[in-house]
Amino acid sequence: MEAGPPGSSRPTELGPCLSGQRGADQAASASLQSAARAQLGRHPLAVAAVLPAGGCGERMGVPTPKQFCPILERPLISYTLQALERVFWIKDIVVVVTGENMEVMKSIIQKYQHKRISLVEAGVTRHRSIFNGLKALAEDQLNCKLSKPEIVIIHDAVRPFVEEDILLKVVTAAKEHGAAGAIRPLVSTVISPSADGCLDHSLERARHRASEMPQAFLFDVIYEAYQQCSDYDLEFGTECLQLALKYCCTKAKLVEGSPDLWKVTYKRDLYAAESIVKERISQEVCVITDTKEDNKHVSHLLEEVLKSELNHVKVTSEALCHAGRDLQQIILDQCYNFVCVNVMTSDLQETQKLLSILEESHLSILYPVVVVSVHFLDFKLVPPSQKMENLMQIREFAKEVKKRNIWLCGLLISYPQVEAGVATNKPLEH
Ligand SMILES: Nc1ccn([C@@H]2O[C@H](COP(=O)(O)OP(=O)(O)OP(=O)(O)O)[C@@H](O)[C@H]2O)c(=O)n1
Numbered sequence: 142m143e144a145g146p147p148g149s150s151r152p153t154e155l156g157p158c159l160s161g162q163r164g165a166d167q168a169a170s171a172s173l174q175s176a177a178r179a180q181l182g183r184h185p186l187a188v189a190a191v192l193p194a195g196g197c198g199e200r201m202g203v204p205t206p207k208q209f210c211p212i213l214e215r216p217l218i219s220y221t222l223q224a225l226e227r228v229f230w231i232k233d234i235v236v237v238v239t240g241e242n243m244e245v246m247k248s249i250i251q252k253y254q255h256k257r258i259s260l261v262e263a264g265v266t267r268h269r270s271i272f273n274g275l276k277a278l279a280e281d282q283l284n285c286k287l288s289k290p291e292i293v294i295i296h297d298a299v300r301p302f303v304e305e306d307i308l309l310k311v312v313t314a315a316k317e318h319g320a321a322g323a324i325r326p327l328v329s330t331v332i333s334p335s336a337d338g339c340l341d342h343s344l345e346r347a348r349h350r351a352s353e354m355p356q357a358f359l360f361d362v363i364y365e366a367y368q369q370c371s372d373y374d375l376e377f378g379t380e381c382l383q384l385a386l387k388y389c390c391t392k393a394k395l396v397e398g399s400p401d402l403w404k405v406t407y408k409r410d411l412y413a414a415e416s417i418v419k420e421r422i423s424q425e426v427c428v429i430t431d432t433k434e435d436n437k438h439v440s441h442l443l444e445e446v447l448k449s450e451l452n453h454v455k456v457t458s459e460a461l462c463h464a465g466r467d468l469q470q471i472i473l474d475q476c477y478n479f480v481c482v483n484v485m486t487s488d489l490q491e492t493q494k495l496l497s498i499l500e501e502s503h504l505s506i507l508y509p510v511v512v513v514s515v516h517f518l519d520f521k522l523v524p525p526s527q528k529m530e531n532l533m534q535i536r537e538f539a540k541e542v543k544k545r546n547i548w549l550c551g552l553l554i555s556y557p558q559v560e561a562g563v564a565t566n567k568p569l570e571h
Pocket residue numbers: 192193194195196197198199200201207208237263264265266267268270271297298299404405406
């Protein structure tokens with residue numbers, strides 16, 4: 142078993158990283174955590190997770206295994222890790238990857254500052270990979286921080302949109318029933334073909350469900366099932382709940398899950414996942430200005446226009462001089478889109494101040510941050526040459542911050558004649 146980033150001989154501890162981001166999550170999760178404690182009993186259960194990530198993604202049809210395919214330039218598996226890391230009552234996360242992908246996985250852990258991760262080598266099938274993950278939790282290995290949990294969550298690494306509430310539901314149900322799993326209504330009817338390739342019979346769709354993830358088990362139940370499991374089942378099986386039933390007579394409790402629990406399998410699923418991530422990080426725009434009256438007035442007008450144009454987006458505004466407190470709170474609340482307003486100036490000082498604050502907050506480690514530097518210039522008072530000179534400056538500046546996952550673009554609005562020129566390192570879209 143390997144753990145965490147290179148050089149560490151054991152699983153990485155839950156670190157202080159992304160404290161701001163985690164701060165917001167902690168508040169949101171605190172209520173769920175107290176609910177978890179209530180539902181899981183007076184003494185919080187020891188819960189660990191096993192993420193099978195050792196496949197080759199054949200159906201994706203690309204050379205890169207799908208768990209490492211990028212969504213907004215970040216590997217898919219990192220989104221799943223982040224989703225599980227936000228759940229504070231999951232003590233250990235065991236990721237099961239092939240030996241050849243071990244270094245790739247370690248670099249992802251290091252780059253995106255994932256914590257509580259232990260790495261285990263995959264098997265040739267998904268069940269064998271899961272079994273390897275369970276073995277790592279079962280064996281009290283010397284100088285290893287992993288310990289056997291009471292409850293283990295099994296969740297495919299290619300299912301990035303898993304929320305704390307479904308995890309809490311399956312864990313709570315597994316505590317009572319020994320096993321539990323998320324299910325979804327079937328979209329297509331299931332049919333059974335005859336040997337000659339014709340329809341033998343179809344299943345009544347309303348009476349059947351699709352088995353999804355996450356699933357949860359009393360650790361001893363699922364570990365015993367895997368130890369008893371036949372080679373045939375290890376080779377060809379696809380359902381952990383069935384192993385618990387077949388080898389431990391444990392009937393899993395089925396829990397209705399949300400539509401977002403689907404497994405990324407085909408290329409279209411990556412496009413869908415990217416759209417969902419983009420939608421989730423585009424829920425808020427913050428208009429940033431300094432305290433000059435002109436700027437405040439224009440910012441207020443811009444805020445009102447954005448509110449009327451962007452119906453489902455929360456629009457806030459903040460003075461840059463409050464960077465110590467209010468702007469930090471907006472960053473903590475995970476706003477990824479900022480409009481920096483500059484009236485009658487084409488220099489980038491204010492925008493540069495904002496970028497420094499954003500870089501110090503580590504906001505752009507997990508998701509791209511969009512900054513639009515807007516410059517309102519009186520066409521008569523500012524010579525066109527100066528405008529173009531500054532616009533070119535922003536291009537160089539944008540190339541630099543792009544390396545830190547901040548997408549900077551400039552918008553020059555000349556008035557009284559309305560004329561706009563755009564200089565950007567990215568299309569003006571998120
Ligand atoms: N030997 C394997 C095979 C699969 N998995 C993991 O099990 C999850 C669900 O499996 P699936 O969607 O089938 O992934 P792949 O096997 O990679 O996909 P394909 O069947 O298209 O090759 C994935 O996270 C995959 O990485 C694994 O850990 N070990």
